[in-house]
Amino acid sequence: MRSEKTTLIWVVMMPMIRTQKVRLYPNRHMVKALDRLCDYRRYCWNEGLATWNDMYDLHTFDSNSPRPxxxxxxxELVANKADWQYELSARTLxxxxxDLGNAWQNFFDKSQPDWGKPAFKSKKAARQGFKTDRAKIAAGKLRLDKPRGTKDWYDIRISRHVDLSGVLKVVSVYRENGKYWASLPFEVELDVKPQTGDNSAVDVNVGHLNYTAGVVNTLPKRLxxxxxxxxxYQKQLTHKRIVNGNKATKSGRYVAMRSKLQRDYRRATNIQHDIMQKFTMDLVNNYDKIVIEDLSVKAMQMSHVASKGLQRSMFGYFRQALSYKCKWYGKKLILAESQYPSTQRCSKCGHIKSGNDKITLQGNTTHRTKHNEYVCYSCGAVFNRDENAVANLLDLI
Incomplete structure (x- = not known):
């Protein structure tokens, strides 16, 4: 009898955090409660930032003082709590x-997508919110932790059934355009994706992403x-403010047009996130090792050459989504150094262009080549610029 070989694939279960976004429909009592918590979160952040700055100034002048x-x-804030603060959830503070401490840590890492110095939060911001780690899902509704001495407290109806199950972590609740939303992170067990034996590299560009299997359009026609x-809408709102001054924001037409502007911004963001989520999921499903460039997006946006295109292409969000999905499913993400000459290097002979031979966003004026052409002046090879960059990134594996 012919013996048959059987291959056993062990599937490892790993605890990960997956988040589901839902719409909240609070009653009139809970609307007031959510608004108060949003205001309290902003108050705690601003008071904490002011205290942090004061403690840092004191540490600068007196080295014996502790670093904030x-x-x-x-x-410091808990010791100086006012009486009205005890009527609100202590977890908000x-x-x-x-989060303020994490923001200061991220300030020293420019690779973060939201890199920047922590700033005071304004009550005029379009989005206001708070966080709690004591929320529960009870009978298909969101139940927040009830503060001490509160009488009118109810579970909040959500827009749809929660698909995820597991341990509920820190819940983010926020208000935007008069609507309430919640991000529900669950600790779930995820399956590690099977190994495919294939590798890929992604070259990011304004408007599209190139990889080994083709091109992904990040700015489709609908967007x-x-x-x-x-x-x-922005031009119309600006014109109304110029003509009517401070009275413009109080008119009904101004408020209606501003709501339309915010609606379209939300739609654009949803389209961009959908493209990036589907593309990153396709990468982790089909490839074991993925190479991307370690770009300093903030520094590139400061050049004002293609800052708007960089912002709309969502390089930072792409890297963030791909990073956590590689951790989820056991795939390896390789970051090429920001100075790696993926665009200037010939993938055939390894020659690196320099001086007047370099390719720019306009191509090469000396040799009269287009921006999407790569012509090697050492071996004579001719490539598509983006495909050549992808091949160079693949050489790092």
Whole structure:
């Protein structure tokens, strides 16, 4: 009898955080409660940031003074709590200061997509929110932790059934355009994707992403139409403010047009996120090792050459989504150094262009080549510029 070989594939279960976004429908009592918590979160953040700055100034002038930290700032705010603060959830203050500490840590890492110095939050911001780690899903509704002494407290109806199950972590609740939303992160067990034996590299560009299997358009026609409409609304709102001054924002037409502008911004963001989520999922499903460039997006946007295109192409969000999905499914993400000459290097002979031979966004004026052409002056090879960059990135595996 012929013996048959059987291959056993062991599937490893790993705990990961997956988030589901839902719409909230609070009653009139909970609307007031959510608004108060949003205001309290902003108050805690601003008070914590002011205390952090004061403690840092004191440490600068007196080295014996302790350096500010999330722990020391939190203790300072808790010690000086007013009576009205005890009517609100204590976890709002705790989590606000914890996020402030993370924001200061991210300030020293320019690779973060939202890199920047922590700033004071304004009550005029379009989005206001708070966090809690004591929320529960009870009978298909969201149940927040009830503060001490509160009578009117109810579960909040959500827009749809929660598909995920597991341990509910820190819930983010926020208000935007008069609507309430919640991000529900669950700790779930995820299956590690099977190994495919294939590798890929992604070359990011304004408007499209190139990889080994083709091109992904990040600015489709429907998205460009949305941006044209956004531009029109912005011009109309600016014109109303110039003509009517401070009275413009109080008119009904201004408020209606601003709501349309915010609606289109939300639609554009949803389209961009959908493209990036589907593309990153396709990468982790089909490839074991993925190479991308470690770009400093913030520094590139400061050049004003293609800052708007860079912002709309969502390089930072792409890297963020691909990073956590590679961790989820056991795939390897390789970051090429920001100075790696993927565009200037010939993938055939390894020659690197320099001086007047370099390719720019306009191509090469010396040799009269287009921006999407790569001509090697050492071996004579001719490539598509983006395909050549992808091949160079693949050489790093």
């Amino acid at each position: 930290s999330a722990y020391s700032v939190r203790n 705790q989590l606000a200061i914890a 460009r139409k949305l941006y044209q409409r956004i531009k029109f």
